[in-house]
Amino acid sequence: MCPHCRAFITTQDKVCPYCDTPVGPRAIDLRDPGGILGGLVPSAQFVTVVILTINVGMYLVTMLASAKMGEVQALIRYGAALPEGVFGGQWWRIITAGFLHGSLMHIGFNMWALMDVGRHTEEVYGPKRMLVIYILSTMGGFALSMLRGTPLTVGASAGLFGLIGAMIALGVKYKWSSEAAAIKGFYLRWAIYGLLWGLLPFFRVDNAAHIGGGITGFLVAYAAGTPREFNATRERVWTVLATLAVAITAYSFLQLILWLSAA
Numbered sequence: 001m002c003p004h005c006r007a008f009i010t011t012q013d014k015v016c017p018y019c020d021t022p023v024g025p026r027a028i029d030l031r032d033p034g035g036i037l038g039g040l041v042p043s044a045q046f047v048t049v050v051i052l053t054i055n056v057g058m059y060l061v062t063m064l065a066s067a068k069m070g071e072v073q074a075l076i077r078y079g080a081a082l083p084e085g086v087f088g089g090q091w092w093r094i095i096t097a098g099f100l101h102g103s104l105m106h107i108g109f110n111m112w113a114l115m116d117v118g119r120h121t122e123e124v125y126g127p128k129r130m131l132v133i134y135i136l137s138t139m140g141g142f143a144l145s146m147l148r149g150t151p152l153t154v155g156a157s158a159g160l161f162g163l164i165g166a167m168i169a170l171g172v173k174y175k176w177s178s179e180a181a182a183i184k185g186f187y188l189r190w191a192i193y194g195l196l197w198g199l200l201p202f203f204r205v206d207n208a209a210h211i212g213g214g215i216t217g218f219l220v221a222y223a224a225g226t227p228r229e230f231n232a233t234r235e236r237v238w239t240v241l242a243t244l245a246v247a248i249t250a251y252s253f254l255q256l257i258l259w260l261s262a263a
Helices: 043-069 071-077 093-099 104-148 157-173 178-198 207-224 232-262
Strands: none
Touching: 043 071, 043 093, 043 104, 093 104, 093 232, 104 157, 104 207, 104 232, 157 178, 157 207, 178 207
16 A cells, blocks of 8 residues: 555555555565565465464364363353353453364364465555454454354354454545445445354354454554554554554463462
8 A cells, every 4th residue: 555645556566556655664574584484385475374273273172172161161161252151250261262163063164264364454454553453343243243142152153254354444444445335335234144153053253252353443543543554653652552452462361270270
């Protein structure tokens, strides 16, 4: 995106063809080009891959535990969101629940979607904004689900819908761009399909978490903008916010560990 006229341009353009403004490096290019695992994982997907890894790790933990105590009890034990827990002081469950899944199909579909929309969101908004959007959307989605009274809920889809909301916000904010409009249309279809999927009676889908996550992601992304819009001082603010997002997530898992040790 051109930093001056906000037109969508190609990655090869060094000067905007619309307003003749020199174009700086993309957010993706500002990252360490070495990536992780010796470059086997593209650096543009770093935050996405970390989130995916935590999800898979927690799924393996709950899968092993469910063999001893059953699926529902295993999910509750390892951080599922349920009203009596969240409103009883275990607020951290609205974060830990976002890293749990109830079945192989559940985690398989969510991780496939994460590798797609997560990668795109990270490329457009940069890793700091993407992380903040994802964590806040997870919290917003499960908070709405708890207010609705959902008995028990887990899954990365609240955060995923937040990322979808962020991509829709891109098209709304830069509505004069045909490319932004195309992005908005594409992800609007994702959101509609996801919500319609949740209406099917034989799937246990938490549409309240989807709606809460999507609205949160849209609002945060609309306010955040993209990295090229602001100066270094504004970017330092997002560095602080991303650090806080990591800290509150780590604190939530620490609270889970302390609760498990006291149980």
